[in-house]
Amino acid sequence: MANTSGEKHAFQAEVSKLLGLMANSLYRDKEIFLRELISNASDACDKLRYSAITQPDLLGDDAALAVTITPDSDKSVLVVADNGIGMNRQELIDNLGTIARSGTEAFVKQMADSQAGDGQDAQSGRDGEDEQNGATAGLIGQFGVGFYSSFMVAKRVDVVTRRADEAEGWRWRSDGSGSFSIAPEADAARGTRIELHLRKADREFLEPLRIRTVVKAYSDHVGLPIWLENESGQKEMVNEGSALWSRPRSEIDEDQYREFYHHIAHMPGDPWHTIHLHAEGRIEYTALLFVPDTKPFDLFDPIRKHRVRLYVRRVFITDECEGLIPPYLRFMRGVVDSSDLALNVSRETLQNDPILAKIRTGLVKRVFSELEKRAKKTPEDYASFWESFGAVLKEGLYEDAEQKDRLLPLIRFRSTGGGERWLSLDDYVDAMPEQQEAIYYMSGEDPDALRRSPQIEGFRARGIDVLLMVDPVDQFWLPVVGSYKEKPFRSVTQGGADLEKFAVSDEAKADEADATPPGEMDKLIALVKLTLADAVKDVRTSERLTDSPVCLVADEGDLDMHLERLLRQHKHELPEQKRVLEINPSHDLTRALARMVGQKGASEALEDAAHLLMDQALILEGEPLPDPSAFSRRLSGLVSRALTE
């Protein structure tokens, strides 16, 4: 009989919230609680199998690791038991009282929001419910809240457990309302028994047929037997019982791959791409890898950990094997099972193992070739992959010099002229006018803002496309990569534009025809330079402007302006970077100013104008003005002079 007078513990606040949401959830696919419990049981058996490599005694005379499901209709209790590693008292408190996983807080909030939304829709009928079910299902899938999903079907849960290397057993008990109790349990078997006291409405999960169907649907791939035990103690195995990846491809259908993906990846949706390969020859391994169709929430965690599990001959070794998958492919999910690594390989030295390096090389090659195929065959699909993971893949350009040439053709860009189209470097280079020697790009954050920048006007007028670099990572790989097919990358906001060799379209030409005589413009430039003095590095006429009067650029060899802004945002100490102010000699404003130079009494107005030109250029860059009140005073002065003249 259960000891009911255990010591009481409060759940961590997030867990309480989560349990409240679970208990009241209208969620239709409640059956996934079984998948979660089986997944935990299977993990527990994996852990024991791993420990037993060095401590075979742990298995004792109970070496057939398995999950057993036993329904008891009289008591309305469903038991899910395993003979895996088990938990001691402290582990019970830590694992079943808190949520350690990062991002859980965000999850609880999203789940609360999605259910609050449902509350409002409740009156309006089924639609709201469907939507909420979809959202919650996705969230549960993504965050893998595992054990706590028991409370979707149970009004009380008991966990009886004993750790494989300890003699004492424990009983954890909770009704899911704020606290749980823990008491010693005599004669607890090794492993963990989850006893679910089902709610009346959820008694369907006692029916063998229902259980069989759920196990088949969600857990068929689990690599150990799942037994269904009836009231008279007879057992039948209800799953395939062998690890999915170890079966031949021809025997696996889409649904099974998808279910395995949900299990291993904790991702909603379908895999965008599935790679199931068996390598033979000098090294032998099997890999079942997936590219998700959505972005995982922790994709940009600074730790950049991948999520591919390593097995050695079906024995789970670790899901933290650095070096198995490079960080720039960390969006991949799945398993790798090696036949060559030693079973007792130490997790610590694993990452320097030459076999592991060979596996990695093989996997990276294969992933690239699959991506190449998809990019060629279904460019629209590839674009959706790119939008999710492109920024991650680009990290490989500077991290993995060996793969650079293989990676570059996989990279995609938006451009000033390309609208929503994603261009490859080959698309860009093939479309370049003959005289064009460089691959022009502009860096920034927002493609639309970049397309409106003054610096690209001259390029647009000459029909030259400019690639838009809007990911912070672009600033890292550009200097490392330098060129593609012998065409150097060149920022359009840096150095001279060298545009004289390109023909200007007729429209733009009309403007240039009545340009100011060069002498007058030179005088204006000299005056602006004198007035602005130390505020700029240089002042010169511009080839890149057609519509705007001025713009700022970085001098050749200086930091790109966008990179400088990024570095300052991240609190890097930088020496002051002076920019070059470029003036459009064909603009009405600058032409009028040029004519004023040397006129009597015009010098004060010209000095104001010089400052205003500089301020305008700063505003166009989205940068703060050094002296806003002076700007306001000068602008008001200029406008009122114009109005009263």
Ligand SMILES: Nc1ncnc2c1ncn2[C@@H]1O[C@H](COP(=O)(O)OP(=O)(O)OP(=O)(O)O)[C@@H](O)[C@H]1O
């Ligand atoms: N049957 C079990 N045997 C041993 N430990 C278990 C068992 N079930 C749960 N646990 C422990 O409780 C923890 C929490 O389980 P839970 O399912 O909530 O999360 P998880 O399994 O860690 O993550 P996820 O389910 O998202 O993969 C597990 O990490 C494990 O340490």
Ligand SMILES: [Mg+2]
């Ligand atoms: Mg789990």
